[in-house]
Amino acid sequence: MIYKNKWVLLLSVFALILALSACGGGNDANNGANTGTNNGANTETPAENNGNAVVNTAEAESLYGKNCVSCHAVDLSGGNGPNLQHVGNELSFEQIKTQISNGGNGMPGYKGQLTDEEIDLLSAWLESHK
Numbered sequence: 635m636i637y638k639n640k641w642v643l644l645l646s647v648f649a650l651i652l653a654l655s656a657c658g659g660g661n662d663a664n665n666g667a668n669t670g671t672n673n674g675a676n677t678e679t680p681a682e683n684n685g686n687a688v689v690n691t692a693e694a695e696s697l698y699g700k701n702c703v704s705c706h707a708v709d710l711s712g713g714n715g716p717n718l719q720h721v722g723n724e725l726s727f728e729q730i731k732t733q734i735s736n737g738g739n740g741m742p743g744y745k746g747q748l749t750d751e752e753i754d755l756l757s758a759w760l761e762s763h764k
């Protein structure tokens with residue numbers, strides 16, 4: 635039982651770290667105005683602010699949680715799939731997008747399963763993980 639509590643704590647810490655790193659990380663995507671802490675009112679595409687895909691972290695995390703955690707883990711540390719914690723250092727937005735769309739080598743493709751907007755959002759979010 636103690637363990638269970640620890641896991642809950644651990645998971646919240648991870649979530650916090652994720653939120654923080656997604657907000658603070660790259661200097662390209664974020665414009666400061668629009669970081670994490672959604673107020674609920676405003677879940678619809680802040681993505682179109684400056685053409686350069688401001689990442690809606692909450693929505694990306696939710697998509698990731700539904701589709702990707704089983705292989706890449708809650709904290710992006712990997713499992714069946716590779717670690718994605720610094721995937722933005724290795725792959726470009728386009729490469730990440732191609733991977734999510736087409737999959738390959740054990741990863742399913744998400745084209746047709748997720749919308750283009752959702753794939754873009756996930757790609758931008760992952761690309762911001764430097």
Ligand code: HEC
Nearest residue numbers: 701702705714715716730733734738739740741742744756
């Ligand atoms: C069934 C397990 C599985 C699921 C579910 C899955 N992946 Fe993967 N993913 C993999 C595997 C395995 C690879 C390695 C593929 C390769 O080596 O070519 C991979 C590779 C990747 C890569 C490239 C990483 C790199 O360093 O080359 C990205 C980005 C990625 N996945 C994102 C996602 C996202 C986003 C989702 C959810 C929409 C997702 N994956 C769902 C198994 C999975």
